[in-house]
Amino acid sequence: MTVTRPDVVPPQPWAFPEPRRHRLSNGMDVLIYPLPGQYVTSTRIALPSLLAGEPQDREGVASIVSRTMDEGTASHTAEELAELFERNGIGLGAGVTEQGMVVELEATTGRFGQALELATECLREPAFDEAEVGRHVRQRLSEIEHERASAASRAAIEWARTFYTPQSRASRPTAGSLETVGAITSADCAAYHAAHVRPDGGAVIVAGDVDEAAVVADLERTIGAWRSENPSAATDLDPRDERDPGSGRIVFVDRPGSVQTEMYVGTLGPDRRVDGGWAPYPALSFALGGSPGARVDALLREDKGYTYGMRTTFRPRRRDGVFVAAGSVRGDVTAESYDLLLGVLEGAADGFTDDETRSAIDYIGKTAPARYATADVVADEAVRLRLDGLGTDFVTGYLQEVQALTPERLGEAWRATLGSWTTVLVGDASEHADAVRALGRGEVTVVD
Template sequence: MLPRPIPKEPAPWAFPTPQERALDNGARLLVYPVPGQHVISTRVVIPAPLSSEPRDREGVATLVSRTMDEGTEQRTGEEMAELLERNGVGLAAAATEGGIVMEVDATRPQLSTGLELLTECLSQPVFDQGEVRRHQRQRLADIEQALARPASRAALEWIATKYAPAARASRPSGGGAETVAAITRDDLAAFHRDHVGPRGATVVVAGDIDVDEATADVARTLGSWGAESGSAATEPADNPTAADAARIVFVDRPGSVQTEIYLGASGPSRRVPGGWAPYPALAYLLGGSPSSRIDALLREEKGYTYGMRATFRPRLRGGEVLVSGSVRGDVTAESLDLLLGVLDGAAADGFTAEEVKAAVDFVGKTAPARYATADVIADEAAHLAFDGLGTSFVTDYLEGLRSLDPQRLQRDWAAVAHDWTVVLVGDADAAAEQVRALGRGDVTVVS
């Protein structure tokens, strides 16, 4: 009989290393050769942070990102859409805290066409009045929908409570109803002129492509994007915390049978001293799986929720630790008390060696699968570019996982697990007094 094989520990995994080139117009190029990934993913990262928007026109960056492909100096929006569909090219854009990302996904034979159309949208948008109005109405509808959904309503109330009113982070990234309604076609053109340009931008290309071929394609297309365009080098602003952030806000939804819980505190940025490694592990231990501490109690033992999640969200300046999910309305106060007990208990009592090993194994050993495709590699590189970091950041924190121990995780969790800002969205008449009775902070009810 053959002896039973003994599994070995997998070898350490590293994020793919890019080849970097400089384009003549001031942008930099990062090429990630990924064999077998025949759909090439391209991202253009334009670091024009949301804090660069005029205060009375917040949302203009979002509308710019949504309308740059809705007509150019060479073709109408319908012609652009038809050409993209005919060539099987996917083109999209979005505005984030750090700036605007435009993306193109295309097979190798159609990559040149995709890059040409992307360059055209970046350099020659006309911001047709009809299309601007259409996207403006759509954004206003998005705002109404966000207020109607408990999860997004809770997130909006949380940022408004957590951050000082002057902070850009206290308001929706896509702008509010008043500021979006005030935006004109000329506002889009002015923002594009002033902030959307190649200087300071990063181009990421990932897929099964030769580095020299990718460089030549990008230099011929995006490299012609005029250097006379606006600079994308605006520095992000700080986001100060409100003086009364550590409190409980109950958003009243009469008759609601569930309560959305959304709580958080200030957390680390990606540049935190000691490295990022502890934070994905902490998120997994507390709210990253059905066996995490939160779900083990509130879902598996009590049956109060379908599931709650914990996460660390780094920002360009600082960051946040967040826990969210919905519970049965009739156990709102008890659920909140139990949830805060889990979070406080982890800071006071720490974690076992078995828990730490499970978290390290999950975060580290699933990384190769999480970053297996070209689009995910390109997305990760784009997000890190906003923060001035390369994808070696991922390799470094995965390596740092190997040295984590219970003492380190308890220390790092205790450093952030306090001064909670708590938002509840549910039936305040049925639960607000019970929440007050917990004695866990001032409770404010809003409609």
């Protein structure tokens, strides 16, 4: 019997789900993404309270507030709230970014209304019990010690401190330092919450198999009833983080006896509103360091065997962004690996091949439907873009633009990115710093 194989045809164009838009009586925007079959509803509440609003001697207070809002309220103790969440299968979490606070809520469709009631209670009337705040402060201090012990985390922290001016909030950890977190009290949390955690300018994003009218009604009776008690107390600023003029150098964080060296190399990059469009930058990330076959790993991992893997990425921010290449290499080849890495990045200015371009286009375009297949991922992308002042039509737009990319466009975008490198190496400086100096790639400073 002869079997005729079906023709393989290109996939149809894909678009990010379109939201249904509403506005609550307290002014908060509502974006509803109906996703049939997604019976666990993912809700994100975006509150644009910028990190610049934190007192500098209490940096990290926004993170502590986000972690303790569900640790007791005026209506329920921490234990009672925990029981209510567990009994109803509701998950609540919160965190902060440079652009605001995000409350994450997961619940089955049938428990959606109850989940909103609990989330609204935590937002409106957190108790900030002294014992609970103290516990989370201690946990954060422990995290900081772990971050200092992790070579990758230590490299990222030192890189930000080197890259940005000391006045820039981005130069310091989002969740605070040992000195600032250790000083945070319950009163500090209450004061920050009163001034900055408010519905003004906020949005609620709901993704799942939901009834639109019922969702709006539930939102209106819960979070829509939340009002700012003292909006005039807000002191949110939006200063521009600036690159330090002296950041084009190499900082070697000394770890005596380390058998590996963590590399963190980067420069200034674009934001999502860059002239010419965002499409080339995810493609560049993939072509340079987005897979084992990309240029960095093809040389340092597959050819040389110096690393388990290094990755490159563009990280857009509200204004500007950064390009970063990061990963660990064998300690005994630190200088050679660093030189080879910069050679790959700088050599890319000569251009990209048709095969590299097509591979990046196919990966970004053809995997998009799977990447955005679940309610939580849809909600996460929507809230991330909302805090950046964009809608999810941005995703559809740049995915369409990706299909038209050419090697020439990739080369043009990469050459526009190339600038002086800020480098942090975490490893045994006594063994390898002199070899790095000998490369002549820039001033090398050793720190403990």
